Amino acid sequence: MNIDIKGYSQSFYKDICGASLKPVLDTIEYAHKKGIWIETTTLLIPGYNDSDDEIRAIAQFQANLDTNMPWHISAFHPMYKMLNVPRTPAQTLRRAYDIGKDVGLKYVYVGNIDDEARESTYCPKCGKLVIDRHGHIGQYVTNHLVHNNQCPSCSYTLHGIWQ
Numbered sequence: 001m002n003i004d005i006k007g008y009s010q011s012f013y014k015d016i017c018g019a020s021l022k023p024v025l026d027t028i029e030y031a032h033k034k035g036i037w038i039e040t041t042t043l044l045i046p047g048y049n050d051s052d053d054e055i056r057a058i059a060q061f062q063a064n065l066d067t068n069m070p071w072h073i074s075a076f077h078p079m080y081k082m083l084n085v086p087r088t089p090a091q092t093l094r095r096a097y098d099i100g101k102d103v104g105l106k107y108v109y110v111g112n113i114d115d116e117a118r119e120s121t122y123c124p125k126c127g128k129l130v131i132d133r134h135g136h137i138g139q140y141v142t143n144h145l146v147h148n149n150q151c152p153s154c155s156y157t158l159h160g161i162w163q
């Protein structure tokens with residue numbers, strides 16, 4: 001399952017999404033407890049949910065649950081009812097990526113931007129590049145894993161469902 005964590009404040013959820021934060025977090029915890037593979041996505045909207053504190057709160061929630069759970073951080077583009085908001089600067093995505101890594105998440109990815117270094121997968125143990133991705137949505141993929149899910153350098157078994 002890919003579940004969006006759109007922000008980390010009830011006011012953001014209520015005012016912007018017309019929804020509630022807690023059921024989203026509860027669903028992630030419940031599905032994870034049931035053994036379902038979860039990846040989460042956060043769309044960073046300039047001025048709405050992109051403060052260091054909010055980004056860190058989202059990443060920390062996830063790290064407390066499972067540092068092997070991938071976190072996708074996407075760039076916002078002006079669209080629909082938010083045409084007056086600028087697109088997410090690359091610098092914001094890099095900042096969120098660093099925060100995700102800083103709290104211990106092993107698999108953090110940026111999206112909606114071409115950033116090969118931050119779209120790719122690295123071995124959590126030895127740091128080797130194991131899946132090389134580039135393109136706007138990581139559509140160009142070179143998989144270096146061996147035996148389906150192992151690092152070719154140190155044999156660490158990467159979490160996830162690989163095919």
Ligand SMILES: [Zn+2]
Nearest residue numbers: 123126151154
């Ligand atoms: Zn390795």
